[in-house]
Amino acid sequence: MDIMTDGPTLVLSGDFDVRSTWEVRQAIYDHLGGHDRDVVVDLSDVDTCDVTALKVLAVATREASREGRHLTLRGCGPAVRRLLHLSHLMRLVELERVATPA
Template sequence: MPTVKIRAATTPREVGANVMTEETRTARRTARRAPEVRCRAGGPAAPSRPVRRVPGLRVEVARVRGDAAVVTVEGEIDLHTADGLRAALVELHAAGFRRLVADFSAVPFCDATGLGALVAARNHLAARGGEIEIAGVRPAQLRLLRITGLHRLFPLHADAMTALASGDASAPSR
């Protein structure tokens, strides 16, 4: 039976990694992946290149109306998934969606890292003529958005359908 040894990390590469060894081999840590992005409705297609996935978070285009997309976010947004959410939103904007409505009704938890990722994605999109709105925010998350003042940065809506309707009302008639 092999001997299992536990030792302290000795190189910068090992810091944060699993350093439990079996004789001389170091166990490998799984790679971090971005969220899965799927498109259920018509309109601009989801990104053409494969999208990376983050365990515990799913980002899916649920509805498309013109250059607007409702993006359903499911799972906890924290240190492990925040960068994936930011990358997915930026990628969807690059795929042709100018206006993204992030539906947070299936997000049970969002910490400061998640808020930072939303702000980073919003700043990226705003610099390129895009916008992010948030719908279906839970009361605890709404309180956090108000405490931090982010309710002034992101238009908030009760649900995704209300968000789409408000965008249609402000769109110029043709």
């Protein structure tokens, strides 16, 4: 798992699974603590993702909300969206809305 920052955006790439949840969780909370603005977690370059990883994102979203801020997920592909729906975590996270071409 590679984690890079780009302003308020945390960019993840590689395999986001149970082996990388501690590293990602720490990066998210560090990033939230270091920015007064809302934070975006970009999953565009994530190859694989499991439910444990999505739970980390759901809990981080809830914690950010408690502080009056937003944590938004960007670049959730079909597999991640499907897993969010199947695990019922979709209602706990905020996905970035993408404009569809007319």
